[in-house]
Amino acid sequence: MGLLAFGSGPEFDEHPDFARWFALYPVEHRVAKGAARREWKKLRPNQQQVAHMMSVLAQQKASAKWRAGYVPSPANYLRDERFDDYVEPEQVNAVLEACGHTPRCHNRQWCAVVNARLRGEA
Numbered sequence: 607m608g609l610l611a612f613g614s615g616p617e618f619d620e621h622p623d624f625a626r627w628f629a630l631y632p633v634e635h636r637v638a639k640g641a642a643r644r645e646w647k648k649l650r651p652n653q654q655q656v657a658h659m660m661s662v663l664a665q666q667k668a669s670a671k672w673r674a675g676y677v678p679s680p681a682n683y684l685r686d687e688r689f690d691d692y693v694e695p696e697q698v699n700a701v702l703e704a705c706g707h708t709p710r711c712h713n714r715q716w717c718a719v720v721n722a723r724l725r726g727e728a
Contacts, residue, residue, distance in 0.1 A: 662693060
């Protein structure tokens with residue numbers, strides 16, 4: 607069995623849209639690229655779906671949940687069609703950005719509870 611020559615192998619036959627999508631995934635969570643590639647091939651997204659997936663991924667990366675570290679592996683993300691998950695509106699993220707609590711609140715409701723407690727209302 608010989609070595610593969612540079613320029614061959616699975617990384618060089620991947621779909622350009624998959625490469626762009628994978629590059630957009632948070633760096634510290636880019637794992638199991640081969641498994642993600644297989645899930646992408648099963649999905650076979652068209653250009654409209656790819657645009658949707660890229661847009662949603664960008665929104666999810668900015669969400670409080672993802673910034674807190676709740677990020678699925680790329681293969682699970684594709685297999686579970688997480689690109690169709692609900693994404694919090696930006697104003698909710700703005701509330702959480704302004705949260706000064708330690709540890710930082712993970713959702714708007716908990717932030718409101720903490721603020722009420724600090725005011726002595728709860």
